[in-house]
Amino acid sequence: MIYNTLLSVDKKDKLLFCPNCRNSEFDSDGCYCKICGKPRVNFCADEAHRNCGRQNRPNARYCEYCGSKTVFFLAGFLTPWKDVPEKEKTEDPSQENVTFEPVVPEDDLPF
Numbered sequence: 001m002i003y004n005t006l007l008s009v010d011k012k013d014k015l016l017f018c019p020n021c022r023n024s025e026f027d028s029d030g031c032y033c034k035i036c037g038k039p040r041v042n043f044c045a046d047e048a049h050r051n052c053g054r055q056n057r058p059n060a061r062y063c064e065y066c067g068s069k070t071v072f073f074l075a076g077f078l079t080p081w082k083d084v085p086e087k088e089k090t091e092d093p094s095q096e097n098v099t100f101e102p103v104v105p106e107d108d109l110p111f
């Protein structure tokens with residue numbers, strides 16, 4: 001399953017417009033919205049103070065490295081996964097043909 005995000009980002013996963021105030025004028029090196037102060041890059045919020053703070057993909061609700069909430073999730077840019085509408089989810093095509101067939105060893109048949 002892929003959780004898509006409606007947030008548009010550039011090649012470095014930085015927001016191209018601010019979902020909060022709709023500002024779209026950014027310095028390419030900037031990490032925050034200069035109009036409302038919301039984050040532009042989905043950093044780990046590091047609530048557990050593990051010195052993480054790593055950058056996550058724009059659809060990450062939780063940090064992939066330490067499990068803390070991300071700044072996009074805290075800012076309200078992303079909905080909790082249970083509230084994500086079906087249209088914002090797609091099956092992962094690379095997982096389509098994966099089946100889990102039980103392996104029966106031929107020598108172990110009881111008859």
Ligand SMILES: [Zn+2]
Nearest residue numbers: 018021033036
């Ligand atoms: Zn803003």
Ligand SMILES: [Zn+2]
Nearest residue numbers: 044052063066
């Ligand atoms: Zn983290």
